[in-house]
Amino acid sequence: MIRYLRLLGVQLRASALLGMQYRIDFALDGLIEVFWAITSIIPLFVVYSARATVAGWSFGESLLVVGWFTLLAAVLEGAISPSLTNVVEHIRKGTLDFVLIKPADAQFLVCTARIQPWRAINVVTAVIIFGYAFRLLGHSPTFGGIAMSLALLWASTAVLFSLGILTVSAAFYVVRIDNLMHLFIAIFDAARWPSAVFRGVIRFIFTFVIPLALMTTYPAQALLGTLPVSTFVLSLLGACVFVGLSRLVWLRALGKYTSAS
Amino acid sequence: MSVRSTVLALPTLLRIGFADAVAYRAEMIVWTLSATMPLIMLALWLAVASEAPMGRLGQPELIAYFLATFVVRQLTASWVCWKINTEVRDGTLAMRLLRPVHPLVAYGAENLAAIPLRGILSLPAAIVALALVGTTPLPRDPVLWILWAFSMVGAWLITLLANFAIGCLALFLESSIKLMDVWFTLFLVFSGYLIPVELFPPLVRTIGDWLPFRYQLGLPVEIMTSAHDRASALTLVGQQWAIVVLHLGFTAFVWRRGLGRFAAYGG
Numbered sequence: 001m002i003r004y005l006r007l008l009g010v011q012l013r014a015s016a017l018l019g020m021q022y023r024i025d026f027a028l029d030g031l032i033e034v035f036w037a038i039t040s041i042i043p044l045f046v047v048y049s050a051r052a053t054v055a056g057w058s059f060g061e062s063l064l065v066v067g068w069f070t071l072l073a074a075v076l077e078g079a080i081s082p083s084l085t086n087v088v089e090h091i092r093k094g095t096l097d098f099v100l101i102k103p104a105d106a107q108f109l110v111c112t113a114r115i116q117p118w119r120a121i122n123v124v125t126a127v128i129i130f131g132y133a134f135r136l137l138g139h140s141p142t143f144g145g146i147a148m149s150l151a152l153l154w155a156s157t158a159v160l161f162s163l164g165i166l167t168v169s170a171a172f173y174v175v176r177i178d179n180l181m182h183l184f185i186a187i188f189d190a191a192r193w194p195s196a197v198f199r200g201v202i203r204f205i206f207t208f209v210i211p212l213a214l215m216t217t218y219p220a221q222a223l224l225g226t227l228p229v230s231t232f233v234l235s236l237l238g239a240c241v242f243v244g245l246s247r248l249v250w251l252r253a254l255g256k257y258t259s260a261s
Numbered sequence: 262m263s264v265r266s267t268v269l270a271l272p273t274l275l276r277i278g279f280a281d282a283v284a285y286r287a288e289m290i291v292w293t294l295s296a297t298m299p300l301i302m303l304a305l306w307l308a309v310a311s312e313a314p315m316g317r318l319g320q321p322e323l324i325a326y327f328l329a330t331f332v333v334r335q336l337t338a339s340w341v342c343w344k345i346n347t348e349v350r351d352g353t354l355a356m357r358l359l360r361p362v363h364p365l366v367a368y369g370a371e372n373l374a375a376i377p378l379r380g381i382l383s384l385p386a387a388i389v390a391l392a393l394v395g396t397t398p399l400p401r402d403p404v405l406w407i408l409w410a411f412s413m414v415g416a417w418l419i420t421l422l423a424n425f426a427i428g429c430l431a432l433f434l435e436s437s438i439k440l441m442d443v444w445f446t447l448f449l450v451f452s453g454y455l456i457p458v459e460l461f462p463p464l465v466r467t468i469g470d471w472l473p474f475r476y477q478l479g480l481p482v483e484i485m486t487s488a489h490d491r492a493s494a495l496t497l498v499g500q501q502w503a504i505v506v507l508h509l510g511f512t513a514f515v516w517r518r519g520l521g522r523f524a525a526y527g528g
Binding site for chain 2: 035043047049051179185189197202
């Protein structure tokens with residue numbers, strides 16, 4: 001365990017150095033992140049200028065969802081998506097060999113290989129959004145609420161990683177897959193809104209197949225103190241199932257890997 | 262690089278482009294699916310409008326609007342900026358320069374040739390729209406349909422030229438993908454892709470009228486869903502084509518200046 005934590009530190013440092021190699025890009029990327037976070041709230045303002053509540057969510061409450069979305073987007077686009085694009089590249093070129101011969105778990109290595117440090121700025125943006133939302137709501141979250149939402153943050157990060165691993169596992173079978181990641185990021189965008197907005201089939205998909213509700217709506221509800229305990233427990237269990245499933249699929253897919261030759 | 266050689270080369274260019282689109286059809290389907298944002302926004306706006314309509318827009322109007330957005334976006338898409346960036350980096354732009362056809366024409370033909378396939382892929386959205394709301398939102402006036410056709414060509418040209426111009430900036434900056442990201446972000450907000458332009462507060466609307474983004478997408482969608490009468494549609498299409506001309510001038514300028522700096526790595 002300690003060894004893996006130290007390994008994570010090494011991988012992070014290497015990624016940071018790589019990221020800062022191109023300084024203008026680095027600064028520009030940070031700026032674009034902030035700009036994107038601000039513009040992505042505009043639809044929210046337009047919607048709420050005409051209505052006090054949408055599907056039972058007030059402006060302040062919806063902002064909490066946006067805050068969680070911003071936080072998870074930082075994880076998704078800063079750590080998961082670049083690392084996994086990297087694996088796909090490895091698989092296509094056959095250089096995954098170099099990862100496999102290292103004396104550490106290959107899944108751990110590929111998941112932490114490319115981390116884009118400027119995305120961390122989104123964490124700051126998210127905290128600002130949380131602060132503003134709670135000022136509008138006029139109360140602060142309870143300690144229990146914060147603990148619950150942090151547990152859900154772990155769960156949603158785990159689910160995101162698992163979905164990424166499942167996507168990559170497909171790359172062992174069909175090689176051209178990089179745009180599947182784009183598709184996933186496009187779908188993830190729906191997590192910006194409280195899941196109560198969606199009805200019917202879409203709602204079912206966003207709750208069980210690609211659990212977007214777990215990622216942003218439930219943590220926001222936890223902070224508000226309105227999340228049922230049963231939903232909380234089921235979410236954690238669901239996340240564990242996702243992790244186990246993706247591990248199983250990854251190991252099976254790895255068996256399909258035919259190396260460079 | 263005469264007009265004659267360009268016209269002669271055009272059918273071949275279109276054929277190559279079409280073959281390219283068909284060869285990577287799985288990829289094309291994924292790209293089509295990843296432009297589902299209008300459908301997500303539709304779900305959202307329907308929830309918003311379930312109590313009372315937003316201005317002129319009730320639920321049927323919103324369904325028509327966002328499905329039309331999906332279709333128009335598919336038909337006017339361009340990915341030239343990414344292509345130029347790759348070709349500047351790996352030096353294959355040099356190959357294009359040897360050919361007796363202007364690269365802009367070649368890239369344009371490539372995008373144009375993909376339209377039939379993209380049209381087929383977006384057909385389901387059109388059928389669903391017709392099944393759900395019928396033909397009521399469509400304009401009855403043939404003059405409006407002629408203006409719509411012009412607005413579609415204009416929208417496509419603005420997207421292509423902007424892509425080309427920003428792509429050419431790669432000749433100065435090594436990579437201009439980041440700039441394209443900024444452009445795309447502004448496009449998402451101001452084009453009517455996420456929010457129908459008429460729902461914006463007046464100040465933002467006025468700013469949007471002077472920016473190119475609405476003319477890339479919102480205008481054809483608005484004409485298609487009967488948001489304008491003849492006079493206002495004509496004015497807006499006029500403004501759109503003025504923007505096309507401006508883009509053309511700027512693109513030509515950037516291209517000529519940038520080409521002088523082109524040095525293929527290892528080429």
